Amino acid sequence: MSRRMVIASIVNSLILLSIACSVFAQQPAQGGANAAPAERRRPGPAPLFFREEWKTVTGVPVEHPVNQLAIANPNLEIKLYGAASKDIQENGVPTNVDNPLHVWTGLCEGPCALAFRDKSNYVDLTGSAKIRWYIKVSGFHQVRPLIKLADGTWLLGDHADGTVSDYHAYEFSINDVRWIKMDMNKVYTRGNLLDSVDLTKVDEIGFADLMPGSGHGDGGYVDVGWVEVYGKPVKRDGATSGLRQ
Incomplete structure (x- = not known):
């Protein structure tokens, strides 16, 4: 064999060896650190904690101040916050797709808020917890999630939904929301966005409209x-601090 052929054979062997080593290096080690991501399990879907779809109140006009009689879910209590919240109205007709049963903030002369409280359970909003709601807005108003922790702390989320064209169903993960403290007497925010919040025991869940209403008409x-609301129920056996230090 000529010297040239020997050199070519050696070069080819080195190339094949390099390819084999590269393929081997890309294989995940069994039980090693590279296997960890595949072994981790994503949390399963959170169960439905409650659904509220309102109900018609007999003996009153179609538009009337909302109260406990308008709550369709027997496990829920309605809570109103802010001086203007007394003017939150229930309106709509169950069979009307253009004007379904809903609550409306157009008569509120200042910021107002509404929340739901389950009579038997807190809710754990960690993991895959989420909120879905069917809403419409007018002007620059938006619907923001509002929660009360088991220790009494009120928080408002930076997430906001709303479109002026028609009702739409919106869905968002609680994990994607950042929170800021609320003064519920006047329904306004205080301080800065919080770095970390313990959502394992949430007492009330609702929404806030931070702008005064414009009255009837657009x-x-x-x-x-x-x-x-999707999350894990937690029996009401006492409250713990909701903010992580």
């Missing part, structure tokens, strides 16, 4: 139809 308000 201009400024929010319409909130049905609301669904």
Whole structure:
């Protein structure tokens, strides 16, 4: 064999060896650090904690101040916050797709908020917890998630939904929301966005409209139809601090 052929054979062997080593290096080690991501399990879907879709109150006009009689879910209590919240109205007709049963903030002369409280359980909003709601807005108004922790701390989320064209169903993960403290007497935010919040025991869940309503007709308000909250129920056996130090 000529010297040239020997050199070519050696070069080819080195190339094949290099390819083999590269393929081997890309194989994940059994039980090693590279296998860890495949072994981790994503949390399963959170169960439906509650759904509220409102109900018709007999003996009153179609538009009337919302109260406990408008709650369709027997496990829920309604809570209103802010001086203007007394003017949150229930409106709509169950069979009307253009004007379904909903609550409306158009008559609120200042910021207002509404929340739901399950009579038997807190809710754990960690993991895959989420909120779905069916809403419409007018003007620059938006619907923001509102929660009360088991220790009494009120928080408002930086997430906001709303479109002026028609009712739409929106869905968002709680994990994607950042929170800021609320003064619920006047329904406004305090301080800065929090770096970390313990959501394992949430007492109340609802929404806030931070702008005054414009009255009847287009201009400024929010319409909130049905609301669904997904999270794990936690029996009401005492409250713990909700903010991580």
